[in-house]
Amino acid sequence: MNPPKTTLWISPEILSKLMYYAWSVDAEVGGYGRLSFDEEENDIFIEDVFIVKQEVCQTECTLSKEGLSELFEEFIANGEEDKIGEVTLWWHSHKDMAAFFSGTDDECMRTWPGKYVVSLVINRKMEMKASLMTKTPLLIVGDIDVRIDWLDVPNREKIEEDIEKKVIETKTVIPIKNKQQELMHNYAFNTAKGKSFHDMTDDEWAKVEKELDKDEEKFWEKYVDEYLEEDFKM
Numbered sequence: 001m002n003p004p005k006t007t008l009w010i011s012p013e014i015l016s017k018l019m020y021y022a023w024s025v026d027a028e029v030g031g032y033g034r035l036s037f038d039e040e041e042n043d044i045f046i047e048d049v050f051i052v053k054q055e056v057c058q059t060e061c062t063l064s065k066e067g068l069s070e071l072f073e074e075f076i077a078n079g080e081e082d083k084i085g086e087v088t089l090w091w092h093s094h095k096d097m098a099a100f101f102s103g104t105d106d107e108c109m110r111t112w113p114g115k116y117v118v119s120l121v122i123n124r125k126m127e128m129k130a131s132l133m134t135k136t137p138l139l140i141v142g143d144i145d146v147r148i149d150w151l152d153v154p155n156r157e158k159i160e161e162d163i164e165k166k167v168i169e170t171k172t173v174i175p176i177k178n179k180q181q182e183l184m185h186n187y188a189f190n191t192a193k194g195k196s197f198h199d200m201t202d203d204e205w206a207k208v209e210k211e212l213d214k215d216e217e218k219f220w221e222k223y224v225d226e227y228l229e230e231d232f233k234m
């Protein structure tokens with residue numbers, strides 16, 4: 001049985017916030033986030049990310065317990081107690097270093113106080129890696145996909161409307177319906193030095209037609225052979 005695939009989805013807005021933290025602090029930096037779950041798709045969404053009080057250096061960021069309780073107190077003060085239980089994302093930036101989970105990071109995941117945690121490591125180049133740890137019924141840690149939901153862009157309808165109004169896709173070739181048309185097209189293309197027969201003037205096409213009539217049988221033989229040869233190459 002193939003296990004269902006799990007993706008951690010990041011909106012462009014959350015991504016900007018993460019990148020802002022990563023580029024504004026000249027060291028590692030990290031924090032927490034709120035998650036929501038799509039049980040049908042087996043996917044995870046980041047609802048928000050935030051930082052807490054922490055000591056940072058080039059290779060580590062130590063989030064303080066005091067910082068986390070301050071965050072929870074803030075939720076309570078705003079009447080958002082229910083958000084506390086949604087804080088199950090732990091993220092940090094590796095600044096310019098590769099995005100991977102170090103031994104210290106693994107230890108952090110394993111010692112997470114809750115029953116599960118989604119971990120996200122990023123860097124300034126927008127490289128990302130995500131992992132899910134669960135303690136129920138046994139400890140399991142596994143990598144999950146992480147993707148940016150580029151469709152979740154502000155004013156998406158306006159952008160789509162703009163594209164619809166202003167972008168015209170030009171057709172270079174009229175769809176070829178059968179083999180004979182394709183052969184003719186190829187022949188004409190070669191004869192008229194790279195010009196598609198759809199783009200030819202009447203005179204040019206008349207010239208090609210004349211050529212075609214000259215030795216039609218020989219022409220078809222040659223081109224059918226070449227065509228088949230090409231087909232069976234695969």
Ligand SMILES: [Zn+2]
Nearest residue numbers: 101102105121
């Ligand atoms: Zn790390």
